[in-house]
Amino acid sequence: MKSGFIPAIALGVVLLLVGNAAAADDKYDYSMRAYVSCSSHIDVIWKWLEPESREVVFNTFSSLSGLMYLYDGERPANDNPVHYVQSTPVFYRWLAEDHPEIMADVHFWYDRGQWHPIGGSWVEFDAQIPSGESLVRQFLYGQRFFIDDFGAPCSTGFLPDSFGYSATLPMIMSQAGIDSFSFSKLGWNDTNDFPFHVFDWIAPSGSQVRAYLTVGQYNEYIDEAILKARMQKMQDYHPGIESVLLFLGVGDHGGGTFKPWIDRLIKLRDEQGYDIVFGPPELFFEDLLDDPEVERYSWQDELYLETHRGVYTNRARVKQHNRDAELGLETVEKLWVIASDLGAPWPRQTLDQAWRSVLFNQFHDILPGSSTEEFYSGQYEQQMGAVEQSLDELSQWGMQQLAEAVDTSFATQLGASKVYLVFNPLSFTRDALVELTQDPPLRGWQAYGPQGEPLLGQWSEEARRMLVRVTDLPPLGWKAVALVDGEITASGGVRAEG
Secondary structure, rough: OOHHHHHHHHHHHHHHHHHHHHHHOOOOOOEEEEEEEEEOOEEEOOOOOHHHHHHHHHHHHHHHHHHHHHHHHOOOOOOOOOEEEOOOOHHEEEEHHHHHHHHHHHHHHOOOOOOOOOOOOOOEEEEEOOOHHHHHHHHHHHHHHHHHOOOOOOOEEEEOOOOOOOHHHHHHHHHHHOOEEOOOOOOOOOOOOOOOOOEEEOOOOOOOEEEEEOOOOEEEEEOOOOOOHHHHHHHHOOOOOOOEEEOOOEEOOOOOHHHHHHHHHHHHHHHHOOOOEEHHHHHHHHHHOOOOOOOOOEEEOOOOOOOHHHHOOOOOHHHHHHHHHHHHHHHHHHHHHHHHHHHOOOOOHHHHHHHHHHHHOOOOOOOOOOOOHHHHHHHHHHHHHHHHHHHHHHHHHHHHHHHHHOOOOOHHHHHOOOOEEEEEEOOOOOOEEEEEEOOOOOOEEEEEOOOOOEEEEEEEOOOOOEEEEEEEEOEEEEEEEEEEEEEOOOOHHHHHHO
């Protein structure tokens, strides 16, 4: 009796579960369109170094090009399913240097409408730590590359793996010609579920882009069950939206996508009636904009990732190098705007190389500190050290150009033996405590301003330098300081002695 009773209960449970699954399935509409872009995320640096990354780029790009040739021979005209999206000008530069024949294939498939540059930035950068100017330069250098190399800028921003996104990004992207943005990482939140997958992301300035938080992964295998799950998720969050965007492929270490994966989706389309469209993400965003029934949600804040929080305090030395370089580049460029106005040639090549090095090292696994010690102690130190040296040389050269144009006749009248030029790179008037050094030491000398006024100062025996207070430095301007042999004027009328 027991042996017959137990199977009967078990059978009833199975029938009940199947019935509930069918009922749950019935509430979704699987006639919605699925846009599919082939994609393969490649980390510029992560658990590997640049030589390996270059090989990954070659293997991935050549594999995708081979797939395009294969389907071009198999499929009817205008039905090549391999539409590949790829960001990061650094990768294209590497490929052009190492394998120009594959780069020629990339241009061929771009002209055929199969290869789609995306992102518009120099690398897929960390979007929280860099300065606003650095974020602007990511798109300036990135879009400039895509215009020069492919003839057109990107219209879709693409940061699938970055660890959060600054609230000012919509303004910067819109000014760079980008009107849509695809990202993935907020799906990793560990506490709060982000409320939207499609929304207008609005900057404090009011600028905005249409944003898409992927309902799947930024790279994934797709079969019928996964396809239906992605459709279900979109309908759960946005019942009025009738399409979804998916990225087919493997990533982080590149790899591209594979013919059996694509063939499975073709079969789902041709034999089972799923509305699958192979193409770039722009088709999905255009579909959203064309549908007047789509309810528009908005978000006016940063996109904060509730994971990887430790990256903001990890490897403080890397953060310091980045900030020093950002401030140094900004100061040097301001100085050289003035120097070039005085006739000095603009040092474009040196500045461009310095900026590219800084932007490269703002990649989302470098600046946050999630790469290997081997990289940081090797290539990173070399690149950032070269940036520091270039900035030092440009500062000296720029100040020399400026000094030659400054009137220092007051120093001659004072009988000064040394004249210093103090430059203010800020946009407002300021006072500054300036360190002056000289061999032999400056002990016992007096500093004077351009009106012949004595400046407050103090000699530091320990540091072997003079500290001088220079007041009312004009914005983006300068003052000359003359040194005359004599005692230093200290505040409160006290003379500095020994």
